[in-house]
Amino acid sequence: MDYNDNRTMNDLKSQVIRPTRQRAMIMEVLNGTTKHPTADWIYDKVRKKCPNVSLGTIYRNLNLLKEKGLIRELKYGKNTARYDGNFDPHHHIFCLKCGKLDDIQCKVHPNLTKSVEKSSGYKIEGHQLEFNGICPDCLKKVE
Ligand SMILES: [Zn+2]
Numbered sequence: 001m002d003y004n005d006n007r008t009m010n011d012l013k014s015q016v017i018r019p020t021r022q023r024a025m026i027m028e029v030l031n032g033t034t035k036h037p038t039a040d041w042i043y044d045k046v047r048k049k050c051p052n053v054s055l056g057t058i059y060r061n062l063n064l065l066k067e068k069g070l071i072r073e074l075k076y077g078k079n080t081a082r083y084d085g086n087f088d089p090h091h092h093i094f095c096l097k098c099g100k101l102d103d104i105q106c107k108v109h110p111n112l113t114k115s116v117e118k119s120s121g122y123k124i125e126g127h128q129l130e131f132n133g134i135c136p137d138c139l140k141k142v143e
């Protein structure tokens with residue numbers, strides 16, 4: 001009985017510590033890539049350093065980090081959610097063939113915001129622009 005009680009205590013303790021460590025590792029993985037990875041990809045990377053981690057834990061932590069505003073979740077259509085640790089203002093371009101998601105550094109013309117405000121009556125606070133097409137790698141394969 002004592003043994004079981006101790007185990008429960010240890011489990012609880014590890015629940016408090018483990019998620020924090022895993023969160024730090026998720027952040028590290030995200031900050032070290034510009035690929036905008038999926039949860040599966042992050043899971044693979046984190047698992048290499050922390051073999052006991054489960055995909056469910058990764059999802060839970062990703063949601064938490066998202067709620068805390070530490071990462072961004074990107075969802076395009078029916079595609080699996082992708083995650084971005086980069087908070088510098090930037091837009092995304094998505095390859096319709098291979099699913100690659102790249103950053104693009106390109107400022108939106110201020111007139112665009114103005115004309116959207118005019119036609120919608122909204123006061124625009126922000127925007128998300130998504131471009132899609134065929135990436136240079138896939139274009140090469142077609143040729
Ligand atoms: Zn592609």
Ligand SMILES: [Zn+2]
Nearest residue numbers: 084086090103
């Ligand atoms: Zn990005």
